[in-house]
Every structure is written in C-alpha cells, then in structure tokens.
Amino acid sequence: xxxxISTRRKATFTLVAWAIGIAIxxxxxxxxxxSFKTEAEAIASPPSFLGFAWTTENYSVVMERSNYSRHFWNxxxxxxxxTVIGLLIAIPAAWSMAFVPGRRTKDVLLWMLSTKMxxxxxxxxxxxxxxxxxxxxxxxxxxxxxxxxxxxPIIVWMLYTYFKEIPGEILEAxxxxxxxxxxxxxxxxxxxxxxxxASTLLLNVxxxxxxxxxxxxxxxxxxxxxxAFIASYSSPEGLFYAKLSAASTMxxxxxxxxxxxxQKQLVRGLTFGxxx
Amino acid sequence: MVTAHSRTAAxxxxxxxxxxxxxxxxxxxxxxxYFSFLRYNLLSPGMEEWAGLTNYRYFLTDPxxxxxxxxxxxxxxxxxxxxxxxxxxxxxxxxxxxxxxGIVRILVIAPFFVMPTVSALVWKNMFMxxxxxLFAHAFKAVGLQPFDFLSHAPLMSIILIVSWQWLPxxxxxxxxxxxxxDQEQQEAAEMDGAGVLSRFIYLxxxxxxxxxxxxxxxxxxxxxxVFAEILVTTNGGPGTASTNLTYLVYAQxxxxxxxxxxxxxxxxxxxxxxxxxxFLMRMIGKNLDT
Numbered sequence: 395x396x397x398x399i400s401t402r403r404k405a406t407f408t409l410v411a412w413a414i415g416i417a418i419x420x421x422x423x424x425x426x427x428x429s430f431k432t433e434a435e436a437i438a439s440p441p442s443f444l445g446f447a448w449t450t451e452n453y454s455v456v457m458e459r460s461n462y463s464r465h466f467w468n469x470x471x472x473x474x475x476x477t478v479i480g481l482l483i484a485i486p487a488a489w490s491m492a493f494v495p496g497r498r499t500k501d502v503l504l505w506m507l508s509t510k511m512x513x514x515x516x517x518x519x520x521x522x523x524x525x526x527x528x529x530x531x532x533x534x535x536x537x538x539x540x541x542x543x544x545x546x547p548i549i550v551w552m553l554y555t556y557f558k559e560i561p562g563e564i565l566e567a568x569x570x571x572x573x574x575x576x577x578x579x580x581x582x583x584x585x586x587x588x589x590x591x592a593s594t595l596l597l598n599v600x601x602x603x604x605x606x607x608x609x610x611x612x613x614x615x616x617x618x619x620x621x622a623f624i625a626s627y628s629s630p631e632g633l634f635y636a637k638l639s640a641a642s643t644m645x646x647x648x649x650x651x652x653x654x655x656x657q658k659q660l661v662r663g664l665t666f667g668x669x670x
Numbered sequence: 671m672v673t674a675h676s677r678t679a680a681x682x683x684x685x686x687x688x689x690x691x692x693x694x695x696x697x698x699x700x701x702x703x704y705f706s707f708l709r710y711n712l713l714s715p716g717m718e719e720w721a722g723l724t725n726y727r728y729f730l731t732d733p734x735x736x737x738x739x740x741x742x743x744x745x746x747x748x749x750x751x752x753x754x755x756x757x758x759x760x761x762x763x764x765x766x767x768x769x770x771x772g773i774v775r776i777l778v779i780a781p782f783f784v785m786p787t788v789s790a791l792v793w794k795n796m797f798m799x800x801x802x803x804l805f806a807h808a809f810k811a812v813g814l815q816p817f818d819f820l821s822h823a824p825l826m827s828i829i830l831i832v833s834w835q836w837l838p839x840x841x842x843x844x845x846x847x848x849x850x851x852d853q854e855q856q857e858a859a860e861m862d863g864a865g866v867l868s869r870f871i872y873l874x875x876x877x878x879x880x881x882x883x884x885x886x887x888x889x890x891x892x893x894x895x896v897f898a899e900i901l902v903t904t905n906g907g908p909g910t911a912s913t914n915l916t917y918l919v920y921a922q923x924x925x926x927x928x929x930x931x932x933x934x935x936x937x938x939x940x941x942x943x944x945x946x947x948x949f950l951m952r953m954i955g956k957n958l959d960t
Contacts, residue, residue: 403767404766404767404768404769407763407766407767407768408768408769408770410763411763411764411766411768411771411774412770412774414760414763414774414778415773415774415775415777415778416777418777418778418780418781418834418837418838419777419778419780419781421781421789421792421793421796421797421834422780422781422784424792424796424804425788425792425796428796437802439802439807439810440807440811441804441807483686483687483690484687486683486684486686486687487683487684487686487687487688489683490679490680490681490683490684491680491684493680494676494677494679494680496677496680500955502684502688504951504954504955506687506688506691507951507954508947508951509691509694509695510891511891511943511944511946511947511950511951512695512699512940512943513894513895513916513936513939513940513942513943514895514897514916515895515915515916515919515920515935515936515939516698516699516702516936516937516939516940516943517698517699517701517702517936518919518920518923518924518932518936519701519702519705519923519929519932519933519936520697520698520699520701520702520705521698522923522924523701523929524698543690543691543694546687546690546691547691550687575675575676575679600783603785604783604784604785604786606785606786606787606897606898607895607897607898607916610787610897610898610901611920611924620785621785621786621787621898622787624785624787624788624791625787625791625898625901625902627791628791628794628901628902628903635795635796635802638791638792638795638796639792639796642788642791642792645785645788646783646784646785646788649783649785650780650783650784652783653779653780653782653783654776654779654780654783657775657779657842660782660839660842661842661843661846664839664843664888665843665884665888666954669843669846669847669880669881669884
C-alpha cells in the first residue's frame with residue numbers, strides 16, 4: 395500500500411531541503427559571483443549579491459600575471475598521468491584477484507588497503523630526501539610517482555568490486571569455445587569491464603587533482619599544480635578577493651562538474667565496497 | 671575452473687602492484703624508523719650520530735606534542751560530531767519526497783570536490799576575515815562586534831572549514847544506506863502506531879549503524895592527516911593553538927630541518943593511525959566474506 399503523501403508535506407520538505415542545499419553550496423556560489431566583481435565591489439559593505447557591474451577582468455589578470463596555464467597543465471598531467479599509470483598496474487592485479495582468487499587473495503586486498511592508512515607524515519622525510527637526492531623535487535614525474543602509489547590501493551579496490559560483478563559463467567563459456575587467455579581478456583572481459591574502469595578513472599582523477607599534502611610539500615614554482623598555486627594566494631594576494639575568486643573558480647569548476655557525474659562511484663570507491 | 675596455467679598468470683599479473691606497494695611501504699617507513707634514532711639535522715649534514723631514544727623523549731615531552739595531540743583529537747572529534755549528526759539529518763531529509771531532489775543532492779555534494787587550499791582560503795578571506803568577510807558584515811548588520819575567527823578561535827574555525835568539506839561525504843554515504851531501508855517495515859511500524867521519532871530511533875538508526883561506522887572510520891583516517899587547511903589559514907598558530915600532529919611533524923622536519931625529531935613524530939603518528947586502521951580493516955574484511 396503506497397502511502398499518500400500530501401502536497402503540503404512535500405512542499406515543506408522541498409522548502410527546507412532547498413534552503414539547506416543552497417546554504418551548503420553558498421561559499422562556492424559566492425566565490426563564483428565574487429570572481430566577476432571589481433576588487434572594490436568584492437569588499438564593499440554591505441556586499442552586493444547580483445547588482446554589480448559584471449566584469450571578466452579578474453580572469454584575464456590572473457591568466458596574465460601568474461603562470462596560470464602552466465599550473466593548470468601541471469594539475470592535468472599529474473592527476474591524469476598518475477591515474478592512467480595506476481590503472482595500468484591495477485587492472486591486471488584486480489583482474490586476477492577477481493577471476494582467479496587464491497587462498498590469500500583476501501589478505502592481499504586488505505594489506506593493500508592498509509598501505510593507504512599509512513599517514514603521509516610517516517614517510518614525508520624519506521621521500522623528501524630521496525627526491526632531493528635524485529632531482530625529483532619539484533618535478534611532475536616525482537608527483538606522478540607519489541600519487542600513483544598513494545592511490546593505487548583505491549584503484550585496485552574499486553576495480554576489484556567492479557570485476558567481481560562480471561559473471562564467471564561467461565568466462566567459462568568462452569573457454570569452452572576454445573578462447574585463449576589473451577582472447578578471453580581482449581574480447582570477452584574488456585567490453586564488460588569498460589564502465590567500471592571509466593568510473594575508477596574519473597574518481598581517481600578527482601582525488602589526485604585535489605591532493606594537497608604531497609603536492610604542497612614536494613613542489614615549488616616549476617611543477618606546482620593548482621592546489622599549490624592557490625596556496626600561494628594565502629598572503630598577501632589573498633586580500634585581493636576578486637582575483638582569488640577567479641583563480642579558485644577556474645581551479646574547482648572542472649572537477650566539480652566531473653564530481654557530479656561520479657556521485658555513485660564516490661560511495662563505492664571511498665568505502666571500499668563496505669557501503670553500496 | 672582454475673588451471674595451474676592461469677594461476678601462474680594470475681601471480682604474474684598481481685606482482686607489479688604488490689611489489690610497488692611493498693616498496694612504497696617498507697623503504698620509506700624503515701628509513702623514517704632509522705632516522706628517528708639519529709641526531710640528524712639538515713642544516714649540519716654529515717654530523718649524524720646515533721641518539722637512541724632521545725628524539726622520542728624530546729618529542730613526547732615537548733609541550734607542543736601535547737598541544738598537537740589534543741588539537742588532533744579535538745579536530746577529528748569535532749568534525750566527526752558535526753558531519754555524522756549533520757549527515758544523518760541531511761540523509762533523512764533528502765530521502766523524503768520533494769521536488770528537485772537531484773538538484774539539492776548536487777548542491778549538497780559539491781563542497782567535497784573543492785580542493786582543500788581553495789576552500790580554506792575562501793573561508794578564511796571571504797567569510798571569516800574580521801574586516802571584509804561576510805560574517806563580519808553580518809555581525810555589523812545586526813549591531814554586533816565583528817569576531818576575528820582565525821585569531822581568537824583558530825581550531826574551531828578550522829573544524830568548521832573541514833566539516834564543510836566532509837559533510838557531503840557523510841551525507842552521500844548515509845543517503846545511499848537510507849535508500850536500502852525497508853519501506854514495508856516502516857509502513858508496518860507506522861500502522862502499528864509508531865510515531866516519527868520512535869520509527870527513527872528503532873528502525874532508521876539501527877539500519878544506519880554500519881554506514882555510520884564506516885563513515886567514522888574512513889573520515890578518521892583522512893582527518894588525522896589534515897594539513898593544507900592549517901597551512902594556508904593559521905600556519906598552526908597562534909602559538910600551537912591550531913597545530914595538529916601532522917602539522918607539527920611537518921614543521922619540525924621541513925621548517926626546522928630536524929630530521930631525527932620529525933621522524934620520531936612521524937612514527938608516533940603512524941602508531942596512532944594504526945590503532946584506527948585495525949578497526950576499519952576488521953569491518954571491511956568481514957564484508958569481503960559476504
């Protein structure tokens with residue numbers, strides 16, 4: 395028996411939920427609006443909400459004065475690079491654990507996860523010294539290496555939960571028909587695994603894009619991605635609200651859009667399959 | 671149908687990931703352990719000498735360590751309290767029938783995708799700044815004195831910022847759990863005369879317990895390592911008022927170049943994180959069997 399829901403009750407919930415939703419989103423909205431103000435309007439009292447002279451000047455100033463495109467490109471290379479390399483390493487591993495599970499598969503999976511729980515400060519000094527001595531400090535290569543390693547357990551886990559859902563009978567049928575291991579992987583499993591791989595890719599690009607411990611500690615001017623570039627606004631440029639807002643908007647907009655597409659994968663990826 | 675051939679192939683396929691992670695764990699961690707027993711400062715290279723447990727003694731008896739430990743616990747506890755209570759409330763609300771549910775969900779989730787340095791700077795400057803921040807404007811509008819959040823309540827302010835970032839995570843996970851709640855059970859209870867509150871306490875909360883535990887454990891892992899938010903807002907200050915363990919180790923090793931002391935601190939942080947990790951691993955491990 396479906397419960398009859400009064401329109402009035404529905405309207406109340408709608409109102410409350412929208413109010414809270416907008417309140418939570420407000421700092422992002424405010425950053426976006428401020429990025430189109432002049433510096434004077436950005437600190438005007440009382441602040442104007444929409445009734446100001448919209449300008450895109452801040453965006454061009456940020457692009458010109460700082461090496462914005464370089465930092466943006468660094469973010470792209472580091473997040474996509476570490477994710478793709480991570481996938482190349484993780485796909486075979488997750489694959490074999492999902493389809494040829496052994497006695498110790500579960501232990502290996504849990505052990506991989508446990509490496510993720512190592513606090514970064516526990517290995518900060520050695521990594522810093524190794525990078526200093528091998529010339530990897532402030533290079534994109536160095537960050538790609540570190541981010542690949544810290545996200546590898548999540549990538550393996552996400553892929554594993556996806557591969558687990560591919561029915562094993564299909565594999566057996568393929569084998570009966572005489573498919574070799576190679577053919578089995580290329581023609582049978584890959585097409586079924588693509589959605590899972592794509593979701594994993596998406597979530598990991600987001601995580602790597604926003605990573606702000608290693609990117610802040612291992613880079614200076616050259617290889618700094620957007621996280622570190624924005625941190626340089628902490629003083630004194632941070633007092634230029636409109637420019638800070640423009641730089642911030644450009645840094646977060648692409649990832650918020652990607653994030654909205656990956657809501658479902660987020661739950662799966664970050665709870666390691668414990669909540670579905 | 672697992673053959674010996676495919677078993678060998680499986681071992682080969684899994685080994686790169688295992689070897690890399692093993693190296694990532696063992697090499698730097700054993701270096702940290704080794705450094706933690708040395709008197710080793712980057713400003714005087716070549717002067718390293720064995721120091722035994724001196725670094726640990728200094729680190730653990732340093733008043734800054736107790737401040738940092740307290741701050742870490744307050745930060746983790748405070749954010750957990752806000753996000754779990756707020757997240758449960760929001761999940762229950764978002765599960766109700768309404769118009770535009772999808773859009774509200776998108777609005778609520780958005781902060782999770784904002785990089786930590788951006789959210790910290792936006793809150794610090796555009797909201798909490800005592801002269802030009804929105805809060806200051808709001809305080810003045812109702813005739814109150816503007817409050818300097820980051821100087822007078824630095825830890826509280828950081829808790830607020832970090833909670834804003836993690837509330838979406840808790841909400842999203844709890845909402846996912848809510849959606850698997852048995853509707854018929856709810857209706858049956860309602861027909862038996864159970865009120866909204868008792869249905870919430872006896873049906874919803876027990877159903878969410880597992881998801882709440884997962885949220886608490888996973889957030890704790892990440893919250894123990896909060897760093898960027900502190901770096902760009904207060905630099906751990908004033909004094910050590912907003913220094914957590916992660917920031918203290920960073921300051922000791924990369925600002926004071928005390929590799930030995932910093933390493934000892936790092937090992938202490940690893941031990942603390944492990945205590946939490948053991949519980950989390952047990953939960954996830956149990957789930958693997960089902």
